[in-house]
Amino acid sequence: MKYFDVIIIGSGLGGLTSALIFAKEGKKVLVLEKNNQFGGCLQTFARDKTILDTGVHYIGGLAKGQNLNTLFQYLGILEDLPLKQLDQEKFDLISFENDPVEYPHAQGSKRFIEELSKYFPSYTSQIQAYIQKVEETCAAFPLYHLDSNTGYDLNVLQKSIREVMEETVSHEKLREVLLGSNFLYAGNYNDTPFYVHALSVNSYIQSAWRVIRGGSQITRLLIRQLKAHGGEVKKHQEVSELLVQDQKIYGVKTTTGEEFFSEIVISNVDLKKTLQLSPHFKKSFKQRVDKWNPGMGAFSMYLIFKPGTFPYKNYNFYHHLLPVTEGLEYTEENWPPCYMASMGLSKETEEFAESMSCMTYMRYSEVEKWKNTFHTVHSGGERGTEYEKFKKEKAERFLSVIERKFPGIRECIHSVYTSTPLSYRDYIGGEKGNMYGYEKSSSDPMLTMVSPKSKIEGLYFTGQTVNMHGILGVSLGAISTCAEILDRKELLNKIRNEA
Numbered sequence: 001m002k003y004f005d006v007i008i009i010g011s012g013l014g015g016l017t018s019a020l021i022f023a024k025e026g027k028k029v030l031v032l033e034k035n036n037q038f039g040g041c042l043q044t045f046a047r048d049k050t051i052l053d054t055g056v057h058y059i060g061g062l063a064k065g066q067n068l069n070t071l072f073q074y075l076g077i078l079e080d081l082p083l084k085q086l087d088q089e090k091f092d093l094i095s096f097e098n099d100p101v102e103y104p105h106a107q108g109s110k111r112f113i114e115e116l117s118k119y120f121p122s123y124t125s126q127i128q129a130y131i132q133k134v135e136e137t138c139a140a141f142p143l144y145h146l147d148s149n150t151g152y153d154l155n156v157l158q159k160s161i162r163e164v165m166e167e168t169v170s171h172e173k174l175r176e177v178l179l180g181s182n183f184l185y186a187g188n189y190n191d192t193p194f195y196v197h198a199l200s201v202n203s204y205i206q207s208a209w210r211v212i213r214g215g216s217q218i219t220r221l222l223i224r225q226l227k228a229h230g231g232e233v234k235k236h237q238e239v240s241e242l243l244v245q246d247q248k249i250y251g252v253k254t255t256t257g258e259e260f261f262s263e264i265v266i267s268n269v270d271l272k273k274t275l276q277l278s279p280h281f282k283k284s285f286k287q288r289v290d291k292w293n294p295g296m297g298a299f300s301m302y303l304i305f306k307p308g309t310f311p312y313k314n315y316n317f318y319h320h321l322l323p324v325t326e327g328l329e330y331t332e333e334n335w336p337p338c339y340m341a342s343m344g345l346s347k348e349t350e351e352f353a354e355s356m357s358c359m360t361y362m363r364y365s366e367v368e369k370w371k372n373t374f375h376t377v378h379s380g381g382e383r384g385t386e387y388e389k390f391k392k393e394k395a396e397r398f399l400s401v402i403e404r405k406f407p408g409i410r411e412c413i414h415s416v417y418t419s420t421p422l423s424y425r426d427y428i429g430g431e432k433g434n435m436y437g438y439e440k441s442s443s444d445p446m447l448t449m450v451s452p453k454s455k456i457e458g459l460y461f462t463g464q465t466v467n468m469h470g471i472l473g474v475s476l477g478a479i480s481t482c483a484e485i486l487d488r489k490e491l492l493n494k495i496r497n498e499a
Contacts, residue, residue, distance in 0.1 A: 011038040028230065054424075109135070270463075
């Protein structure tokens with residue numbers, strides 16, 4: 001009963017997608033999740049009977065013929081996934097302190113160029129050049145287009161955001177607007193590779209969608225399909241050890257003492273945590289991964305509105321109090337440097353918003369004094385009154401900033417809930433509560449490049465810490481991992497043809 005063809009550690013999107021791909025291939029699959037809720041960054045939670053997203057606020061590339069649409073059709077979840085397309089003229093609005101103009105990011109390359117050209121009429125050619133650069137960069141990664149070819153141009157990895165943007169766009173404010181959704185990937189202007197920006201934003205420019213009732217709908221449908229294909233999922237099963245003999249994996253052991261056996265194991269947990277599960281990894285590999293720096297964390301504030309008080313907006317807001325290129329360098333005095341605000345949706349047609357999720361940057365160092373505390377709904381645990389006071393003070397400061405953009409919002413609020421990088425650490429499992437995995441550097445691009453196939457025979461990696469983050473990045477990463485085990489060309493053909 002405990003022998004499986006494939007065992008997946010962790011039920012994030014990468015793990016569930018990998019599991020379903022193998023289940024569709026007729027493999028006996030088991031997914032082990034340590035927490036009470038499946039889904040990783042797809043998790044939602046309820047407060048005051050309102051569903052709130054932890055990380056996924058909108059998705060790109062879901063229109064017919066686009067990459068995520070094709071993959072979700074193959075996985076069998078698209079038809080039942082409740083979606084609402086965001087405003088095609090402005091799925092994101094970019095704004096700046098002391099500038100009354102709100103600059104739109106529109107869906108479709110042509111419309112994107114047309115809409116922004118209204119605000120920068122003398123720079124249409126540069127907006128076109130930017131879009132071309134984004135599309136060329138995405139084309140350099142075959143898997144982005146579900147192409148079975150492998151390899152990539154090292155030059156693409158070595159170009160920083162700064163280098164590409166300053167050689168493409170001369171107008172400083174236009175550059176800021178084009179980089180206005182930087183919170184999607186927390187890019188360092190001087191060092192983050194431009195491909196991280198391009199892969200993060202291009203699918204939204206193609207088409208942008210909100211998942212009605214939250215990202216956990218994706219989890220629900222993936223698990224339903226997985227079970228329909230004979231797969232199993234178990235929660236409250238934290239893997240404590242990889243079972244390895246003669247550099248070959250043969251199973252896993254959990255903290256409850258249970259053992260599950262398989263000659264193929266895929267880890268969907270943080271790579272550094274995976275390396276702690278076995279002494280059989282090479283010392284040189286551990287030393288390289290130890291050098292990785294976790295990316296920026298977030299302070300999130302969830303506003304639940306009184307019924308019928310706050311009009312629903314079918315787009316997201318990115319507001320900057322500091323220049324986009326300086327947001328990561330915020331100080332205590334000028335926090336928050338920026339924020340992203342996104343409204344929740346419980347049904348397709350709504351006049352008023354039920355809630356709004358507001359997120360800004362927060363370094364782990366700000367909450368490090370409580371690092372020895374642990375709190376989830378399942379595991380309990382409290383961090384103390386000092387921590388609650390810290391969150392309350394941050395929330396008040398954050399709300400005061402948001403109120404400047406949305407006058408009268410306080411009168412609409414029924415309740416406020418907050419989370420810090422500690423919440424991300426405890427629920428999602430990322431080192432120091434980072435949002436998007438580990439920092440990628442244009443000056444040393446190969447440092448964080450890891451093969452999905454480990455040196456332990458039968459052990460593989462997937463998830464945002466070894467691939468790109470985000471719904472699309474993690475989904476494509478799962479395909480990349482599975483393609484190490486299955487026939488790559490045949491798998492990609494199935495995905496394209498069965499959709």
